[in-house]
Amino acid sequence: MSSLAEITVDQIKEVLGDLVEETFEKPGQDPWVRVRTDGWRETAVRLHGKLGYDYFCFLSAIDWMPSPYGKGEEDPTAEKEPIDTTIRQGYAGGSTRVQVFARLVNHRTHTGITVKADVPEDSWTVESWVGVFAGANWHEREAHEMFGIAFDGHPDLRNIYLPTDFEGHPLRKDFPLLARMVKPWPGIVDVEPLPGGDDEGEGAAE
Amino acid sequence: MTMLAGNPQSDRQQLAYIASQAADARVNVELETEGMTLNIGPQHPATHGTLRIIARLDGEQVIWAEPSAGYMHRGYEKLTEVRSFPQVTALINRIDWLGSFANEVPFILAAEQLMEIEAPPRAQWIRTILFELSRIANVSLFLGDLGVQLGAVTPVFFAFRDREYVLNLIESATGGRFHPNFDRIGGLKDDLPAGWIDETRAVMKKMRKFCDEIENLLFGNEIFESRTRGIGVIPRDVALQYGLSGANLRASGVDWDLRRDQKLPMAWDKVDWKVWTHLDGDSYARCWVRLQETRESTYIVERLLDTLPSGPVMTKVPRIIKVPEGEAWVSTENPLGEMGYYVVSKGDLGPFRVKIRSASFNNISIVPWLLKGVYVPDIITILASLYFILGDIDR
Numbered sequence: 001m002s003s004l005a006e007i008t009v010d011q012i013k014e015v016l017g018d019l020v021e022e023t024f025e026k027p028g029q030d031p032w033v034r035v036r037t038d039g040w041r042e043t044a045v046r047l048h049g050k051l052g053y054d055y056f057c058f059l060s061a062i063d064w065m066p067s068p069y070g071k072g073e074e075d076p077t078a079e080k081e082p083i084d085t086t087i088r089q090g091y092a093g094g095s096t097r098v099q100v101f102a103r104l105v106n107h108r109t110h111t112g113i114t115v116k117a118d119v120p121e122d123s124w125t126v127e128s129w130v131g132v133f134a135g136a137n138w139h140e141r142e143a144h145e146m147f148g149i150a151f152d153g154h155p156d157l158r159n160i161y162l163p164t165d166f167e168g169h170p171l172r173k174d175f176p177l178l179a180r181m182v183k184p185w186p187g188i189v190d191v192e193p194l195p196g197g198d199d200e201g202e203g204a205a206e
Numbered sequence: 207m208t209m210l211a212g213n214p215q216s217d218r219q220q221l222a223y224i225a226s227q228a229a230d231a232r233v234n235v236e237l238e239t240e241g242m243t244l245n246i247g248p249q250h251p252a253t254h255g256t257l258r259i260i261a262r263l264d265g266e267q268v269i270w271a272e273p274s275a276g277y278m279h280r281g282y283e284k285l286t287e288v289r290s291f292p293q294v295t296a297l298i299n300r301i302d303w304l305g306s307f308a309n310e311v312p313f314i315l316a317a318e319q320l321m322e323i324e325a326p327p328r329a330q331w332i333r334t335i336l337f338e339l340s341r342i343a344n345v346s347l348f349l350g351d352l353g354v355q356l357g358a359v360t361p362v363f364f365a366f367r368d369r370e371y372v373l374n375l376i377e378s379a380t381g382g383r384f385h386p387n388f389d390r391i392g393g394l395k396d397d398l399p400a401g402w403i404d405e406t407r408a409v410m411k412k413m414r415k416f417c418d419e420i421e422n423l424l425f426g427n428e429i430f431e432s433r434t435r436g437i438g439v440i441p442r443d444v445a446l447q448y449g450l451s452g453a454n455l456r457a458s459g460v461d462w463d464l465r466r467d468q469k470l471p472m473a474w475d476k477v478d479w480k481v482w483t484h485l486d487g488d489s490y491a492r493c494w495v496r497l498q499e500t501r502e503s504t505y506i507v508e509r510l511l512d513t514l515p516s517g518p519v520m521t522k523v524p525r526i527i528k529v530p531e532g533e534a535w536v537s538t539e540n541p542l543g544e545m546g547y548y549v550v551s552k553g554d555l556g557p558f559r560v561k562i563r564s565a566s567f568n569n570i571s572i573v574p575w576l577l578k579g580v581y582v583p584d585i586i587t588i589l590a591s592l593y594f595i596l597g598d599i600d601r
């Protein structure tokens with residue numbers, strides 16, 4: 001909607017003040033803003049109250065460490081090449097392995113924002129958004145079980161998908177996908193020759 | 207205890223009074239209907255799929271309710287990390303299985319955004335047409351199912367009968383009734399088959415007739431009105447902070463449709479159509495908005511067919527697709543609400559992380575708030591009017 005004024009990054013910086021660590025812009029797209037971990041809740045309060053970001057879209061987390069298991073395409077019995085697990089954060093930078101990120105939208109101007117924050121690796125704790133956006137409740141429960149992030153101030157951090165006694169955090173990159181560990185994926189290169197086919201194992205990639 | 211200090215006579219009176227009050231309270235508690243926990247699902251016939259709802263009842267009233275999701279969690283976010291980009295569409299097809307094609311579009315658009323390519327106009331048009339067809343197929347089943355939840359059996363037969371026409375159209379164009387897997391990065395797998403356009407026009411007329419039938423059968427019916435009017439009211443602010451989307455949000459008076467309010471390489475902005483809203487926010491409003499949207503979708507399809515451009519349906523893409531490093535968020539107005547993908551690529555064959563924002567997850571997270579204080583028979587109608595697909599909650 002061009003008739004309505006868009007919220008600019010300068011406005012966001014002005015409202016958030018020293019909470020902002022880094023911003024990232026791409027033409028034609030909503031901005032990315034990374035804020036201080038201790039200002040995570042305050043960010044939501046200010047964006048909601050002062051800039052009218054009233055629609056809660058989602059909240060989740062990213063583990064920036066490349067998976068040490070690769071994609072499981074190669075023969076599991078073959079000798080493994082070492083996989084580079086250097087952590088490289090995405091847009092708006094960062095300094096920790098896991099980041100929480102969320103998206104808010106101002107439903108009047110139809111502009112959105114992606115907010116990110118580092119998750120400290122000693123405590124794995126960030127503040128909860130439930131007091132600001134009631135919809136964050138389930139999203140934080142999901143992020144809690146999938147990444148092992150505790151949300152300070154969340155009323156009820158039970159598992160939402162996984163069984164109560166499940167061990168590990170499935171969406172962390174160092175959690176292996178067992179099906180891929182025991183059998184290589186035939187999708188990228190056909191490892192088994194087709195029945196009756198002439199080709200010797202080296203099937204065409206689809 | 208300050209009130210007990212002073213005159214011993216009045217102290218005794220005071221204590222006697224408190225004791226009698228406490229005794230009354232106990233009697234009251236004992237006379238009250240005993241609290242009871244009611245399990246709805248996972249196999250209850252009135253729930254769609256395997257959603258389980260644990261409700262704590264006091265007599266006929268719900269005092270606490272909590273949906274228990276996760277019976278169908280398939281871990282798509284983890285699985286996408288070990289697939290290549292073109293392979294992901296086969297997975298995400300199965301998130302909302304009644305409107306499969308609509309699931310593929312935002313992911314493909316996100317990948318295209320990162321690769322900085324755009325599908326040719328004809329592909330954009332066909333994408334939009336198939337998107338709207340999957341909306342019609344999806345929501346027509348909702349309209350039929352709605353009657354069943356209220357004890358009217360006829361609408362569901364109409365819905366299954368007429369949805370078949372739309373599924374046949376999707377099948378003849380894509381090859382799959384439920385899981386088309388037709389969208390490709392850079393365009394579409396194929397062009398439309400011969401005669402498809404005329405057939406679609408005929409089916410759209412049939413679907414409008416179906417909408418009229420449902421409207422005559424349900425809307426205006428006294429039982430339907432009394433069971434849905436003023437039941438399960440969601441105020442606008444609550445809807446926004448829970449992240450409700452789609453018809454649920456528009457039924458609460460928020461005039462917001464991503465098809466209109468977002469710039470995407472799709473064809474919605476090329477034709478004239480209307481966004482339907484309702485101010486009431488109750489079950490009736492949600493059903494009414496969906497009915498109007500289904501009818502509006504048939505017009506969108508017809509108008510897009512009128513302006514369908516010629517040309518190729520696939521742009522030039524490398525045979526092995528590598529998506530450049532970056533992050534992209536694309537969401538579209540799916541039959542169930544806002545569905546989006548946050549795609550992170552590291553310049554590899556497959557995505558590094560995909561966050562799937564599905565509509566039903568947010569739409570159903572309002573249930574503990576919404577069911578507080580309602581009567582037991584209304585649980586089912588409220589859930590039906592919120593309209594969720596289990597695969598869309600559990601992903």
